[in-house]
Amino acid sequence: MSRPRALDARDVLSRLPFRTRLAVAFSALFLLAGTALLAFVVVLARYGTARQVAGIEAEPVGDGISLRKVDTTVRAVQDAALEQMVLWSGIGLIVMALLAGLTGWWLAGRALRPVAAVTEAARRIGDTNLDERLALTGPDDELHRLADTFDTMLDRLQRAFDSQRRFVANASHELRTPLAAQRASIEVGLADPLPGHLVGVRDDLLTTNREAEQLIAALLLLARSERGLEETEPVDPTGIIATSITELRPLAAEMAVEIHAPVGTLLPLNGDPVLLRHLITNLLRNAVQYNRPRGRVDVSLTGRTLTVTNTGGPVDPARLDDLFEPFRRLGQDRVGTTGHGLGLSIVRFIAHAHGAQVTARPGPDGGLRIGVTFP
Structure with missing residues (x-):
């Protein structure tokens, strides 16, 4: 039964912060060393006093009764001295172990201060403030080199993000x-x-051109959403939802899909209105486009959660994550055949840029149920 308790103790210790574990290690080490020293002193003291008593017994000090009294007195004094020494040494050892733990806590805090600075910087720095640096001062030790390595990594990331921003800015003009x-x-x-045989050719060329423009626009939007938010403002999502539903009515009629107006209300959000409009539009368009004939799309609003449910064929729960990857589509069991597989990728990246969480699960009668919960 002792082994499970030991495992539980190790598990508890492993969950403590490193600074606490270091302080406990200081205290335990001091306590073990002090206990060993105290045991060593007690053994030597008992051995030394026993030698002294033996020397006293060897000397002639009168009759046998006096000798026995002296022996009893010496042993009583010896035992009392050892008890007092062990008692007060133990109390002093515990006090010093606590002081060693507090000292270890303080020293660990000072030693780990650069690590805490690196952790806080890693949590704070994003793609919008990559110009920040640790610039750690102090001796050229392992922690200083860690901070310098972190600053060097930030330099590389800043150059990569700057290159991406320049590409997005230039691609918008150069490709469109x-x-x-x-x-x-x-x-x-x-x-x-036009001759009759060229009318179809013109329509095909225009369709291909239009799809290429839509693909480029989707890629640029995906790149923009990956960069995060530069400016935010209050946004009323209910109006965006109503506008998106109105825009998608012709597509829904063509696909023989019925869109049910949203039920409930969504609280005002703080974000980028353009990106939020694309998030909602892509979410609804995906629900209409990948549906079955005479299917339906249900929109519900609860607090800060937008939920869109559509009908369709069964979706494997193990492949839900694939739907949010660029250019991934589960086209074998879904009706929609158009699109580039970027709709849900854009939804996820825009949601993450706004600190929102996207969840997906198969619908009860096929299709998907996708929810976006804003912070």
Whole structure:
């Protein structure tokens, strides 16, 4: 029965903060060393007093009765002295062990202060304030080198994020402009009247061009959402939801899907209105697009949680995470065949940028039930 208790004690110690464990280790080490020293002193003291008593007994000190009295008195004094020494030494040892623990706590705090600074900086620094550095001062020891390594890593991250921002800013113009020019050339070069066999070609070219523009817009939006929020403002999500539902009515009619108006209210949010509009639109569009004929989409609002449920074929719970990866679609058991597989990826990244949590689980009759809970 003692082994499980030992395991429980080790488990409790492993859950303590490192600073506390270090202080406990100081106290335990001091207590063990003091106990060993006290035992050593007691053994030597008893041995020494026994030698002295033996020497006294060897000397002639009168009759036998006097000798026995002296022996009894010496042994009583010896035992009393040893008891007092053990008692007060034990009390002093416990007090000093506590002082050693407090001293260890203080020393551990000073030694771990740079580590705490690194931890706090890692928690605080994001892609919007990568210019911050630890700039730790002090001796060139292991902790100083750790802080310098952390600052070097931040330098590399800042360069990478700056490069990404420049790419997003340039790609918005460099990619959209040629596609817009291509669309204009198709519309002008293949304007009516056209031979019958070219009308389908023009429509196919325009459809391909439009899908390419939508893909580029989705990629740029995904890159923007990964960068986080630069500015926030109060946003009324209820109005965004109503507008998105109105915009998606034609698509829902084409897919023979019925959208049920939201039930409940969603509290005002603080965030980026453009990104939140894309989050809601992509969430609803995904529910309509990947649905079955004569299916339905239900929208419910509770406090700070937006839930969208659609109908459709069964979804494997083990593959739910794949739906939130870019260009991943479970197309084998879902009706929708258009799209680029970025809708739910955009939803997840925008939600994370706003500190929201996205959950997904299969619907009771097929389809998906996706909830977004804002902080």
